[in-house]
Amino acid sequence: MKRTGAASLIVAAVLGGGAGYLFDQLLTSAGRPTFTPQISLPILLVALGVIVVLLALPIRRATQGKADAPVNPFHAVRIAMLAKASSLVGAVFTGVSLGLLLFLLTRPAEPSVGSLGALIGTAVGAVLLLVGGLIAEHLCTIRKDDDDKHPGAGSGAGGVDDSDTGDTDGHYAAH
Known part of the structure; x- marks a missing residue:
């Protein structure tokens, strides 16, 4: 999975x-009033960002x-996907709130x-969710090994050196 x-x-x-x-x-x-989010939305966005980071901390420790x-x-992959989704949702909510704010201004x-306070709060909460998702995604990544750059170089399947068998498929040849 790419970041x-x-x-x-x-x-x-x-x-x-x-x-x-x-x-x-x-x-x-249509003659209706403009949309203004409730004040609970920015609070919820910030809480989600904090929860995602807290869920990623045990994976980082491990x-x-x-x-x-x-x-x-499987748990680690689920948390990484949650972090990725959180950053994308944070980006969408940031855009929506800034679009609403631009229309009002x-x-x-x-x-x-x-209205301005609620939209600015939503934009800030969405940015914090985006940042929390990116931090959690970073916490869920592991360092690449040196072997990851050159897979299969000098070793066959399972990390066994099969250069003496003459088999290039990574399987042992019958002698």
């Missing part, structure tokens, strides 16, 4: 920003050799302080 790249995060944020702006545009063109028991690899009427 989350900056390009995918930027694309997610841009698409989210366009969706947020378009959503508010559609609401106002990869560093500081844990008492080994980590189940480009209107001729002055927006209320409550």
Whole structure:
């Protein structure tokens, strides 16, 4: 599994920003008020970011050799995927909240302080979720071994040197 790249995060944020702006545009063109998230959303986003990092810490301890028991690899993959999803969701929510904020700031009427505060709080909470996801993803990665650069060089299947058997498939030849 590859780590989350900056390009995918930027694309997610841009698409989210366009969706947020378009959503508010559609609401106002239908004569409805603009969308303002509740104050619990930024709190929830920050809490999710903290939880993801806390879930990744035991995996980091195990990869560093500081844990008492080994980590189940399936559990580690699930946490890594959760971290990846958290960073992408954080990018989307950052874009949506910034798109909503951009729409509010480009209107001729002055927006209320409550709307601005909720949108700015949501953007900050989303950025913290994004950062928490990236940190957790970093905590779930292990260092590459020197053998990972040149797989199969000098050894056959299972790490057994089969150069004396004449078999190039990595299996032992019958003598």
